Amino acid sequence: MSDAGVTARLFVALELPSAAQEALVQWRSEVAREVSGLRLVRPEDLHATLCFLGSRAVGEIEAISAACGVVAGEPVVGSAFGEGLWLPARRPRVLAVSLVDDGGALARIQSALSDALAAGGWYGPESRPFLAHVTVARVGRDARIRRVELPAPPESAVRCSRVTLLRSRLGSGGARYEPLASVELGSAPGAADPMSVVRRFHAVQAKVYASSSSSSSSCSSSDSDLGSMRDVLSEDVVWHVPGASAIAGEHRGVDAVLEYLDTRRRMTDSTFRVTVHGMAMIAGRVVQLAGGRASREGREVCWETVGVFRVTDGRIAECWLVPFDQEEFDAIWS
Numbered sequence: 001m002s003d004a005g006v007t008a009r010l011f012v013a014l015e016l017p018s019a020a021q022e023a024l025v026q027w028r029s030e031v032a033r034e035v036s037g038l039r040l041v042r043p044e045d046l047h048a049t050l051c052f053l054g055s056r057a058v059g060e061i062e063a064i065s066a067a068c069g070v071v072a073g074e075p076v077v078g079s080a081f082g083e084g085l086w087l088p089a090r091r092p093r094v095l096a097v098s099l100v101d102d103g104g105a106l107a108r109i110q111s112a113l114s115d116a117l118a119a120g121g122w123y124g125p126e127s128r129p130f131l132a133h134v135t136v137a138r139v140g141r142d143a144r145i146r147r148v149e150l151p152a153p154p155e156s157a158v159r160c161s162r163v164t165l166l167r168s169r170l171g172s173g174g175a176r177y178e179p180l181a182s183v184e185l186g187s188a189p190g191a192a193d194p195m196s197v198v199r200r201f202h203a204v205q206a207k208v209y210a211s212s213s214s215s216s217s218s219c220s221s222s223d224s225d226l227g228s229m230r231d232v233l234s235e236d237v238v239w240h241v242p243g244a245s246a247i248a249g250e251h252r253g254v255d256a257v258l259e260y261l262d263t264r265r266r267m268t269d270s271t272f273r274v275t276v277h278g279m280a281m282i283a284g285r286v287v288q289l290a291g292g293r294a295s296r297e298g299r300e301v302c303w304e305t306v307g308v309f310r311v312t313d314g315r316i317a318e319c320w321l322v323p324f325d326q327e328e329f330d331a332i333w334s
Contacts, residue, residue, distance in 0.1 A: 009168040010180075012068060012113055014106070014135065014160050021046045023081075023154040024097060028136040028152055031084070031095060037143025038095060041136055043215045045177050048099055048134050048164065050110045053123050060122060065165055066180035070196040073314045076158040076186040079183055084150030085133060093139045097153045099132040099240040106132040109163065109185075115203035115307040116196050119276075156292065161185050170284050184334050197313055198286045200318055205273035209272045229258060234317040241321050244334035267333065268294035285310055296330075301332045309333040 014177055016024075021043050032038050044055045056064065082098035101107055117123035139145050163185065167178040208229065239251040246267070251260040264272055272294045279288035286309040293302045303323060310318040323329035 006058040008058050008061065009170070010053040010061070010064065010165060011049055011168065012051045012053070012100070012117070012163060012165050013049050014109070014132075015164055016046055016160040017159060018049070020081075020156065020158045023156055024134060024136050027084075027097070027151065027153050029094065031148070032137065034148045034252075035095075035145050037140045037145050039174065040139040043137070046136060047107075047135055047164075047166075048160075049056060049133055051113050051117055051118065051123050056122055061165075061180060063120060064117065064122050065193075067116045067120050067196045068163060068165055068181065069197055070112050071109050071185065072183050072192065074112065074185050075105065075108050076246045077158075079105075079106065079110070079151035079160065081158060084148050084153055085146055087133075087135075087191065091320065092145065092147060094135050095137040095139075095150075096135045099158065101132050101147055103188055107131075112200060113163070115207075116200045117207075119203035120198040139211070166241075188229040192255050192260070194286050194309070195281060197232060197314060197316060198288065198309050199276075199309045201229070202274060204229055204232060205274065208261070209268075209270060209274075212252050214316065229261065232315055233257060234312060234315045237316055238318045239321070240319065243323070243326050243330045243333075245330040245331045248330070263334075268296060271295040296332060303329050303332060305329075 005026035021163055023093060025043050028038075028040065030331065032040065055063070080100045082100045085096045085098055087094040087096055089135040098105060107130055110132075114123060114125045161184060162182050165180045167180055168175045169178060232308055233254050235253055235254050236252070237257050239257045241248050241251070241260070244272075247263055249260075251257045272292065275291045275293070277289040277291065279286055281287075287306070287308045288309070290303050290307055291302060293300070294319040295301070305327070306322040308322070309316055
């Protein structure tokens with residue numbers, strides 16, 4: 001049977017160890033004795049949602065799974081339970097427990113996933129800040145609950161080592177979650193899928209190019225404006241740009257590449273935008289077709305390129321840029 005037109009409700013979550021799930025079950029039981037109308041989440045379904053994708057085509061699942069590999073190099077999360085929460089605060093529909101994120105590990109993982117999935121067109125990042133939490137119960141559809149002061153959650157360490165792409169199947173007994181693919185945190189950085197690394201680069205680049213352009217061309221300016229790029233570039237990265245324009249040359253080392261990227265931003269007054277048409281793994285390299293668009297000296301310009309990326313240990317180590325029309329490309333960047 002063809003998957004054409006078939007969709008699946010998808011989300012990415014941080015899995016909890018069984019001991020943490022059991023501790024939450026005991027905690028919510030105390031609350032449930034005081035509050036009627038709560039629908040308890042099955043113990044095995046207790047998790048922290050990182051990105052909710054909604055309905056996506058089944059044919060996209062493989063690419064989405066690969067994109068989740070961007071967090072393979074992130075360390076195992078050492079957290080703890082924070083406080084009990086009624087969400088939203090005014091008319092609660094959910095009973096939850098927050099997760100402590102003192103070191104920012106949870107926020108980094110969520111941000112990396114958000115960037116990679118948004119770059120693929122599968123996720124729309126939320127405007128509100130990320131709140132790491134575990135939903136332990138939901139308020140029944142017609143129930144009106146009486147909010148009570150929540151007891152302190154268990155004081156126990158919560159060590160999370162796996163991020164999982166899940167499919168939510170709705171039914172009369174509530175949603176059931178089917179794991180589709182998992183990424184082990186703390187695995188070798190090289191385990192990150194190369195295409196996911198390139199997608200993350202484009203997501204970060206889009207944010208940088210949309211920001212205000214820098215008034216300085218120094219490396220210190222690049223460090224402040226483009227520092228977020230360092231996470232996806234090797235220290236000895238090389239960027240090959242052919243032709244005879246102002247950006248042409250062989251840019252060697254992370255500082256030189258950051259300066260090259262910042263030069264493109266300054267030359268276009270932060271109007272530079274890249275649209276990736278498609279990419280594939282060929283002979284161990286990520287090969288992509290992409291189009292660029294910007295405003296140069298009061299006129300709109302556009303161009304098409306092939307980009308070839310070599311990814312090593314979860315970071316871009318080398319890029320070859322090949323314009324479709326070299327003469328036109330040089331004229332744009334002169």
